[in-house]
Amino acid sequence: MPSRDEILSAKILVVDDSADNVELMLEILREAGYTNVSSTMLPEQVCPLHRQHCYDLILLDLQMPGLNGFQVMKGLKEIEQGGYLPVLALTAQPSFKIAALEAGARDFISKPFDLLEVHKRIHNMLEVRLLYRELAQYSKQQQELALHDPLTGLPNRRLLEDRIANVLQHASRQQNKAAVMYLDLDGFKAINDTHGHAYGDEILKQVAQRLIGCARKEDTVARVGGDEFVIVMGGIATVADTQEPCGKLIDAVSQPYQINGVTLKLSTSIGVGIFPDDAHEVAALIAAADGALYEAKRSGKNRCCTAQMLPTPPQQHHAMSAAPA
Numbered sequence: 001m002p003s004r005d006e007i008l009s010a011k012i013l014v015v016d017d018s019a020d021n022v023e024l025m026l027e028i029l030r031e032a033g034y035t036n037v038s039s040t041m042l043p044e045q046v047c048p049l050h051r052q053h054c055y056d057l058i059l060l061d062l063q064m065p066g067l068n069g070f071q072v073m074k075g076l077k078e079i080e081q082g083g084y085l086p087v088l089a090l091t092a093q094p095s096f097k098i099a100a101l102e103a104g105a106r107d108f109i110s111k112p113f114d115l116l117e118v119h120k121r122i123h124n125m126l127e128v129r130l131l132y133r134e135l136a137q138y139s140k141q142q143q144e145l146a147l148h149d150p151l152t153g154l155p156n157r158r159l160l161e162d163r164i165a166n167v168l169q170h171a172s173r174q175q176n177k178a179a180v181m182y183l184d185l186d187g188f189k190a191i192n193d194t195h196g197h198a199y200g201d202e203i204l205k206q207v208a209q210r211l212i213g214c215a216r217k218e219d220t221v222a223r224v225g226g227d228e229f230v231i232v233m234g235g236i237a238t239v240a241d242t243q244e245p246c247g248k249l250i251d252a253v254s255q256p257y258q259i260n261g262v263t264l265k266l267s268t269s270i271g272v273g274i275f276p277d278d279a280h281e282v283a284a285l286i287a288a289a290d291g292a293l294y295e296a297k298r299s300g301k302n303r304c305c306t307a308q309m310l311p312t313p314p315q316q317h318h319a320m321s322a323a324p325a
């Protein structure tokens with residue numbers, strides 16, 4: 001539940017065309033301890049002000065010349081994406097109360113004001129509003145967590161698969177190719193075994209940053225397993241276009257790592273699958289890249305292999321020359 005302090009510092013806007021009513025409501029709110037209150041007598045200002053300040057509560061007079069409270073609520077609905085209007089309608093007309101609720105107001109306050117009613121309704125409404133906001137933030141965080149690797153912050157396999165699907169659709173439309181590059185660090189286990197898991201974690205974080213540094217803004221870099229990463233590149237014309245990026249990735253990963261004064265080194269192997277040459281579907285393309293990675297490991301590590309190099313027995317396979325000296 002929101003604390004008393006949070007409720008008293010909530011952002012409140014008072015909207016009434018009568019200066020006396022505005023003054024009275026400001027006085028009531030001040031005396032109750034609310035510290036973040038502003039007002040306007042111009043109904044057409046409410047939407048621009050709300051867009052700018054995102055109020056927790058709008059105390060809205062329903063009968064105003066020019067734009068009435070119902071029209072203001074219509075505008076507010078377009079701003080509030082969740083559809084939750086933080087509006088408490090102020091009205092002297094009993095028949096307007098239900099109409100206001102139907103138009104999206106959360107509650108109403110009758111005029112002339114009954115102090116106790118005003119206090120209770122404002123407090124209750126703010127409590128719900130702040131709770132709603134906390135829940136919305138929590139739910140957003142949960143969604144982020146479900147799609148990202150907590151150690152490196154990179155997209156996880158679930159998000160990666162979505163991104164690949166988008167890239168493939170785009171490549172299909174543009175009639176060009178896309179690449180999935182599957183990386184697996186070489187000799188990573190030895191770092192864990194020699195220096196401990198914390199060093200291994202630090203390496204993984206630094207590798208993630210280096211891979212992001214090598215990728216273009218529109219590429220996706222994901223962590224899909226312990227020491228496994230995948231990079232998705234769209235907009236390529238031939239498999240040869242992956243050679244330079246692969247060389248850059250191998251070079252970036254093989255630069256020394258400084259952790260607590262210790263210098264560590266490792267390398268990476270990469271397998272490349274190309275859409276549509278090697279596969280048309282997301283899972284099949286990842287599998288093609290994984291198969292090429294297996295070949296890169298098998299044929300000596302610290303190198304890049306493409307799925308097209310894989311032996312279709314009895315042919316001979318060979319590695320692409322992306323490994324640094």
Ligand SMILES: Nc1nc2c(ncn2[C@@H]2O[C@H](COP(=O)(O)OP(=O)(O)OP(=O)(O)O)[C@@H](O)[C@H]2O)c(=O)[nH]1
Binds near residue numbers: 197201
């Ligand atoms: N520090 C750390 N280690 C992890 C994490 N997830 C998996 N691992 C370890 O990563 C290692 C991955 O194993 P391998 O890929 O076989 O190790 P490798 O030495 O790189 O083997 P090659 O790929 O054959 O060179 C295992 O020892 C896992 O325990 C993690 O989040 N943090």
